[in-house]
Amino acid sequence: MHMTLKQHAYMVIREKLISGTIHSGERLSDDAFAKELGISRSPVREAISQLVSEGLVDYRPRSGAYVRIPAYDELAELYEARLALEPFAAAKATERIRPDELTALQQICREVTEIVDACRDCPGHVADKPLTERFLSLDHEFHKMILAAAGNKRMMRMVEDCKMMVRVFGHVPVVHDLPLIEDTAIQHGRILHAIERGDAESAAKQMREHIEFAQTIVLQHCLLPKPPEFGKT
Amino acid sequence: MHMTLKQHAYMVIREKLISGTIHSGERLSDDAFAKELGISRSPVREAISQLVSEGLVDYRPRSGAYVRIPAYDELAELYEARLALEPFAAAKATERIRPDELTALQQICREVTEIVDACRDCPGHVADKPLTERFLSLDHEFHKMILAAAGNKRMMRMVEDCKMMVRVFGHVPVVHDLPLIEDTAIQHGRILHAIERGDAESAAKQMREHIEFAQTIVLQHCLLPKPPEFGKT
DNA sequence: ACAATGCGTATTGTCGACAATCGACAGGAA
DNA sequence: TTCCTGTCGATTGTCGACAATACGCATTGT
Numbered sequence: 337m338h339m340t341l342k343q344h345a346y347m348v349i350r351e352k353l354i355s356g357t358i359h360s361g362e363r364l365s366d367d368a369f370a371k372e373l374g375i376s377r378s379p380v381r382e383a384i385s386q387l388v389s390e391g392l393v394d395y396r397p398r399s400g401a402y403v404r405i406p407a408y409d410e411l412a413e414l415y416e417a418r419l420a421l422e423p424f425a426a427a428k429a430t431e432r433i434r435p436d437e438l439t440a441l442q443q444i445c446r447e448v449t450e451i452v453d454a455c456r457d458c459p460g461h462v463a464d465k466p467l468t469e470r471f472l473s474l475d476h477e478f479h480k481m482i483l484a485a486a487g488n489k490r491m492m493r494m495v496e497d498c499k500m501m502v503r504v505f506g507h508v509p510v511v512h513d514l515p516l517i518e519d520t521a522i523q524h525g526r527i528l529h530a531i532e533r534g535d536a537e538s539a540a541k542q543m544r545e546h547i548e549f550a551q552t553i554v555l556q557h558c559l560l561p562k563p564p565e566f567g568k569t
Numbered sequence: 570m571h572m573t574l575k576q577h578a579y580m581v582i583r584e585k586l587i588s589g590t591i592h593s594g595e596r597l598s599d600d601a602f603a604k605e606l607g608i609s610r611s612p613v614r615e616a617i618s619q620l621v622s623e624g625l626v627d628y629r630p631r632s633g634a635y636v637r638i639p640a641y642d643e644l645a646e647l648y649e650a651r652l653a654l655e656p657f658a659a660a661k662a663t664e665r666i667r668p669d670e671l672t673a674l675q676q677i678c679r680e681v682t683e684i685v686d687a688c689r690d691c692p693g694h695v696a697d698k699p700l701t702e703r704f705l706s707l708d709h710e711f712h713k714m715i716l717a718a719a720g721n722k723r724m725m726r727m728v729e730d731c732k733m734m735v736r737v738f739g740h741v742p743v744v745h746d747l748p749l750i751e752d753t754a755i756q757h758g759r760i761l762h763a764i765e766r767g768d769a770e771s772a773a774k775q776m777r778e779h780i781e782f783a784q785t786i787v788l789q790h791c792l793l794p795k796p797p798e799f800g801k802t
Numbered sequence: 803a804c805a806a807t808g809c810g811t812a813t814t815g816t817c818g819a820c821a822a823t824c825g826a827c828a829g830g831a832a
Numbered sequence: 833t834t835c836c837t838g839t840c841g842a843t844t845g846t847c848g849a850c851a852a853t854a855c856g857c858a859t860t861g862t
Contacts, residue, residue, distance in 0.1 A: 340630055340815070340816095341815075341816070342618075342815085342816095365843075365844095366843090366844080367842095367843070367844090375816080375817085376815095376816055376817045376818070377817085377818090377844095378611070378815080378816055378817070378818095379815080379816070379817095381615065381844090381845090382614065382615060382618050385575075385615050385618055385619060386618060386619070386622045389619045389622045389623060390622060397573055397823095397844085397845090398822085398823055398824055398843085398844060398845080399823095399824065399825085399843090399844085400843075400844075410722075410723070413721045413722060413723045413724070414723060416661075416721055416723075416724070417654075417721065417723050417724050417727065419657070420653055420654050420657035420658070420724065421650070421653050421654065424652070424653035425653070428649075488646045488649055488650065489643075489646060490643070490646045490647060490649075490650050490731075491646070491649070491650050491653065494650065494727055498723075573845070573846095574845075574846070575845080575846095598813075598814095599813085599814080600812090600813065600814085608846080608847085609845095609846055609847045609848070610814090610847085610848090611845080611846055611847070611848095612845080612846070612847095614814090614815090630814090630815090631813090631814065631815080631852085631853055631854060632813090632814085632853095632854070632855090633813075633814075
């Protein structure tokens with residue numbers, strides 16, 4: 337399957353955004369990308385256009401596409417949206433989850449616990465890079481699995497989009513130390529437990545607390561300028 | 570402000586999707602649109618590309634773009650997503666709403682009441698086209714205002730997207746008769762009341778019931794094939 | 803008669819080029 | 833000095849053209 341050049345360009349550019357190769361406010365020149373990839377401007381333009389409509393890139397006609405300059409509030413909004421969606425999904429998942437999905441969820445929790453143990457052996461109780469990535473990947477899978485069990489693809493995509501945006505214009509240097517990972521594991525455990533018990537209301541509550549926790553962490557560590565004194569007269 | 574041709578093409582095509590000029594499954598030929606609009610294929614391609622990334626259009630490489638064939642479940646999912654978002658937003662709006670926004674909300678409710686009265690004078694108590702459109706517009710404004718008061722642009726856009734999709738691949742021939750409009754007005758009233766009282770929990774509850782009501786109506790009237798016997802073994 | 807195959811056509815994916823427009827910079831006037 | 837203005841350069845928006853590919857159709861073989 338020969339991937340179309342547009343898709344290729346899209347993935348390359350998005351990867352650069354996520355990895356932070358291009359930082360906020362920088363301009364995305366289609367011409368530059370075209371030369372870099374050795375292709376024409378047309379596919380690049382379409383790729384950038386897609387980034388724009390996904391909200392990762394800001395666009396000023398006749399001027400160019402700029403990596404979105406994130407505002408502190410936007411980061412908060414992203415988590416707030418998850419706060420609306422995921423507890424709801426957790427409750428629904430509780431009543432719909434299939435045995436195989438539940439098994440997968442339990443497996444994820446077990447692996448997170450293993451990471452907690454592994455972290456104890458790390459110097460300063462701070463997870464190194466591969467361990468951190470493994471942890472993040474598992475956290476991602478945990479949430480994704482619950483969304484999947486809830487059986488609503490649209491909500492799943494909404495949350496996925498939120499997470500991607502946090503990654504792209506958050507670039508939050510969170511230190512993944514033992515307390516953080518341990519708390520996360522405990523919270524995941526509580527959510528899983530509620531689902532196992534079939535207690536939808538509790539699942540929603542635990543999920544809410546978990547996301548509020550994550551929100552707090554990220555907002556504390558993010559480098560964005562704090563909200564400029566909102567008396568809002 | 571000279572709108573760019575791409576945006577123009579985007580709006581024209583989207584309008585055709587919403588109005589139902591092009592129906593589900595039909596192919597969107599960029600060449601045809603280019604000739605119709607008297608422009609080149611490039612802007613049209615970018616416009617269609619945007620429709621694709623918004624999920625309104627399905628895309629098969631080397632084959633073309635097809636108007637998405639809606640599934641019954643997808644329609645349900647759209648309302649379910651709103652069910653997660655809007656009650657949450659209603660609760661938050663209750664605690665953040667500004668006086669001018671509240672005034673606007675009250676004004677909208679008054680106008681909806683007027684439409685109820687006007688509907689009583691219609692033959693068969695069925696609203697005619699302009700009255701229906703006025704009603705739909707007000708309903709839209711009501712929800713939008715609450716989302717705005719909640720102060721989360723992302724959630725606002727998510728809901729807007731849901732509504733647009735319902736319009737595009739729903740094409741539900743709902744009869745806007747007196748009972749329907751009256752029920753809606755009553756439900757709006759309840760929500761407004763809860764907000765006025767500052768009762769966030771009640772606002773969320775009323776909003777939830779209101780959306781569940783709308784979901785039921787739409788799913789009943791939609792022409793899509795029902796979900797094919799889900800025993801889900 | 804039916805299936806398989808090869809051809810023709812139509813449409814897409816991609817390209818390079820041109821014109822319109824925006825930002826920067828220099829130069830002159832108040 | 834500071835502000836306005838005209839010009840230059842660079843980049844975008846748009847275009848028409850070409851090559852690659854999928855679909856439909858006719859032809860042929862069994």
